[in-house]
Amino acid sequence: MKLNGEHIQDINTLAAWLALDHIPQEGTLEADLAILAGHAVLPNIEGVVALTKKYQLPLLISGGIGHSTPLLAQMMAAHPLYRQIATQGKSEAEMLGDMARLFAALPDDQLLLEEKSRNCGENAAFSQQLLDKLAWQPQRVILVQDPLMQRRTWETFRWQWRDRDDAPEFISWPVFTPQVMMDAGMLRIIGAPPQGLWSMERFLSLLMGEVQRLRDDENGYGPRGKGFFGHVDVPEAVEAGWQRLMRLPGVQSRING
Secondary structure, eight states: OOOOHHHHHHHHHHHHHHSOOOSOSSSOOOOSEEEEEOOSOHHHHHHHHHHHHHHTOOEEEEOOSOTTHHHHHHHHHTSTTGGGSOOTTOOHHHHHHHHHHHHHOOOGGGEEEEOOOOSHHHHHHHHHHHHHHTTOOOSEEEEEOOGGGHHHHHHHHHHHTTTOTTOOEEEEOOSSOOEEEEETTEEEEESSOSTTOOOHHHHHHHHHHHHHHHSSSTTSSSTTTTOSSOOOOOOHHHHHHHHHHHTSTTHHHHSOO
16 A cells, blocks of 8 residues: 555544543543553553552453454563563453553552453443442543544443443543654654554554444444444544545455454
């Protein structure tokens, strides 16, 4: 796939929109809980673990065994610190809990593990069930996912709690906003240290697929599609960029289902 300057700008426009960020760069952070939905972007995972350690926040990790589980295990096995963690047969929540203990020495009483969810909808539903079981009604929840899945995850959690009077305020935090640049003729992801980031193939596939899922049409996850969350307004610049990128050869076949 050959990309020009306009295509790179479009990719960065889409990535910035998907990586929904509600946390200001400066100021005091007020929250009762952080929820980490399982994925395989290691700098992002380290970022939320460091935040919870700094502010002494409980961390609910949601993730069973799904399509990203082998990738998470692969990323950990290639990392100099996390390769010592056993991953065989473990849920994403178990692996990420082990990462949190090793990376920041988070104690067990600061961790809540939800080990059955297989997708974004179940992350929200099963996290809600776990909090209900504990009779805990947090008021402000920091929500963290793969930055490219951040906006959809935020919409999904809000949708799960839509009929609840005790619904918390969900604060979306992608940890970093990924962007791409051309470096010596090669496309490179920037915004975080390179260890544990997406492959470029996965990055572009996930980027394009996420916008498709957020569009409120028959192919999306909104009310006119699968109904997994409410209507999402896609900005004109995002829609136009997505349409231009979709016209590139081979792009449609690469979108993750």
